[in-house]
Amino acid sequence: DTDVKTRVELELHQDKAEYVLDEWLNHDKKLVDITFDILxxxxxxxNEPIDAQKLKSDKVREVIEQTVEPMSAWSLLTALGNRMKFVRQPKKQSVERIEKWVLQSVVPSLAVLKKTGHWHEIIEAINSVELSAEHQKLVEANLVNAITSAK
Known part of the structure; x- marks a missing residue:
């Protein structure tokens, strides 16, 4: 138990993603265990760099591990990892949260698309997208708030 909370994202693609889902759903393996195996x-x-020549010649991790000490914090994390729990605390969506995320994370990519002549496809996609029920509720709630504020 600790007050320290850290967000960790592990992105998996193709075979690795399928492996994790298979282990989790079909073999009753705990997601925490799978994650720590991957990590x-x-x-x-x-604590010290690993000689580049050794990295090239010794492909077996155990051989390298016998000659180089891991950081004590890393050893502790991997040793205690199986006691951790994943907690999912979804945050309520709002137009303001979406706007903040777009401004911070999406706008730079949009600027690249605009400056390279791909802006038209983005506008078409925005105009033709079908909103999910959750997104539609956000739009309607925002309209109601705007009308109420205007009155």
Whole structure:
């Protein structure tokens, strides 16, 4: 138990994503265990750099691990990882949250598309998209708020 909360995102594609879903849904493996298996397989933090030649010659991780100490925090994390729980706390959507996200994360990419002549496709997509029920509720709620404020 701790007051420290860290957001971690692990993005998986194709075979790895299918493997995780299969293990989780069909083999009753806990998602935390699967995640830590993946983290441990692909990441390893050490206090000192690993010789580049050794990285090229020793493809077996165990051989390298015998000669280089991991960071104590990494050892603790991987040792205690199976005691962690994933908590999903979805945040309520709002027009303001969507706008903030678009301004921070999407606008730079949109600027690239506009400056490279791909803006037309974006406008067409915006004009033709079918909103989900959740998005439609946001639009309607925003309109009601605007009308109420105007009165």
């Amino acid at each position: 441990y397989t692909y990441l390893w933090f050490t």
